[in-house]
Amino acid sequence: MTQAKLIKAEWVGADLSGATLTGAKLYSTSRFGLKTEGMICEWIDLSPSGDRSIIQKFNTEASREFFNETPPTIRIVIDKPLDHEANFAIAGAYHQIAQQYRELKQPPSMEIGRRRTVFTFRVDSDLNLLPTAYMAILPFQDSTTTQNNIRTLLAIIKSEKVPHITSFTPQHCHQLTTLVEQVIENTAVIKELINILKITTKINFFQAPTQTTLTNSSAQSLIIHAHPQFGRFIDNYDINASKNVGNSLSNTKAIIPSASMIVDFIKGFHYISS
Structure with a gap:
């Protein structure tokens, strides 16, 4: 498979044991849940056109880690089962959001239970987690609080000088903050x-x-973000009940992850080195 062109290939769960992948073209190729025992890979081409403009080099351990990453995901759990009306509305909502935010490449996967609904969005990069979450929560009443939390997280990342205490380099910090700020500052699109x-x-x-x-x-x-009433299932949850809960919690301070939790989370990011 040396220098094989596998751009945008879907090979989740593939067995690459003993394979030689040095020079393979793997732009936008899923690489999760792979079997890599004995695999040899010194470098790969991650450029969109396969022209070697973006090269990722590896040692043995780094290549094993790269090809076994967990897909970065955003999981929104809603304390209510999805019905037909909401299903129709959410499809339209995410279609509209995707027109303005191209990183929302696919609709979420859905798990619909008797009491809850789970939407899971998969993104291509750890750096896209926060900006995509900022957009994905838009259809929900909880969007304002969730987005405020994301802005707070961004401020913590900057203030804690994360690049100086982890492998999160100044370049990575700039990439992350730029991606999030571009979404936050695009107020015209958000309002629309x-x-x-x-x-x-x-x-x-x-x-x-x-x-x-x-x-x-x-x-x-x-x-x-976790709504203070999350998990306290209200049967026949309706808009009036929601408004009452919202009013009673208007002065409730949002719970934000600690700086150490945020730093540990960012330490787990993987990056493409060009």
């Missing part, structure tokens, strides 16, 4: 989307408490 998504304010499902969890490529998780 909020206007388009007003239909969700009339549907009970979107008013239910949520919990948003990020999982990085080292399989470390970080809860960036």
Whole structure:
């Protein structure tokens, strides 16, 4: 498989034991859950066109780690089962968001239970976790609090000088903060989307408490928002109940992960070195 062109190939769970992948073209190729015993790979080509403009070099341990990363995901758990009306609305909502935010490449996978619904978004890079979460939560009443938490996390990352205490280099810090700030500062797009998504304010499902969890490529998780009423299931949860809960919690301080938790989470990020 030396210098094989595998751009955008889907090979989750493939057996690469004993294979030689040096020079393979692997731009946007899923590399999760692979069997890599005895695999040889000194470098790979991660450039979009396979022209070697982006090369990732490895030692033995680094290549094994690279090809066994956990896919970075955003998990939004809603304390209400998805019904047909909400299903129709969420499909339209994420279609509209994807028109403005291209990193939302696919609809989320869904798990629908009797009491809860779980949306899971998979992203291509750890660096896309925070900005994608900022957009993915937009249809829900919890969006304001969740987005405020993301802004707070960004401020903590800057203030804690993470690049000086982890492998998170100044370049990586700049990449992350730029991606998040680009989303946050695009207020015109956010306002337009909020206007388009007003239909969700009339549907009970979107008013239910949520919990948003990020999982990085080292399989470390970080809860960036959990509604104070999350897990306290309210049967026949309706908009009026949601408003009452919202009013009673208006003065409740948001719970933010500690600086040490954030630093540990960022330590688990993987990067492409060019």
